Amino acid sequence: MKTHYTLAIGLFAGAVIGALAIGGLQAQNKQPGAYFVAEINVTNQDVYMKDYASKVGATFQPFGGQYLSRGAKVVATDGEAPQRVVIIAFDSAQKAADWRKSAAYQALVPIRDKSSKVRSYAVDAKVN
Numbered sequence: 001m002k003t004h005y006t007l008a009i010g011l012f013a014g015a016v017i018g019a020l021a022i023g024g025l026q027a028q029n030k031q032p033g034a035y036f037v038a039e040i041n042v043t044n045q046d047v048y049m050k051d052y053a054s055k056v057g058a059t060f061q062p063f064g065g066q067y068l069s070r071g072a073k074v075v076a077t078d079g080e081a082p083q084r085v086v087i088i089a090f091d092s093a094q095k096a097a098d099w100r101k102s103a104a105y106q107a108l109v110p111i112r113d114k115s116s117k118v119r120s121y122a123v124d125a126k127v128n
Contacts, residue, residue: 031125032089036065036096038120039082048115052108059108063099064091082119089125096122 042048057067068087075081090096099105112118 034093035123036088038086040084041117044115052111059104063095
């Protein structure tokens with residue numbers, strides 16, 4: 001009889017461990033819900049880097065934003081490429097919108113506008 005209990009407990013423990021492992025793997029593969037994309041031409045490098053770029057990351061992290069690309073080399077394939085492209089992933093388009101409206105980000109907008117020309121937009125990450 002003891003063997004049956006030991007076997008049952010072992011099977012149950014294995015099932016629990018397996019379920020936890022699957023849950024952990026699924027959490028690691030969570031796909032973003034939206035991307036924020038900014039095409040940037042910097043007009044004042046010193047101000048842009050010191051007063052805007054170095055501070056903006058802290059404004060979107062509370063909304064779950066995460067850099068996917070920032071300041072990497074941009075290669076034009078059609079038309080003229082901007083100097084810089086920034087791509088930030090968010091869990092949802094709503095979180096990206098909430099970040100853009102936040103007081104912390106809005107405080108940096110005048111600095112951004114003073115030191116660069118920006119075209120930005122949010123893109124739904126879901127494929128239709």
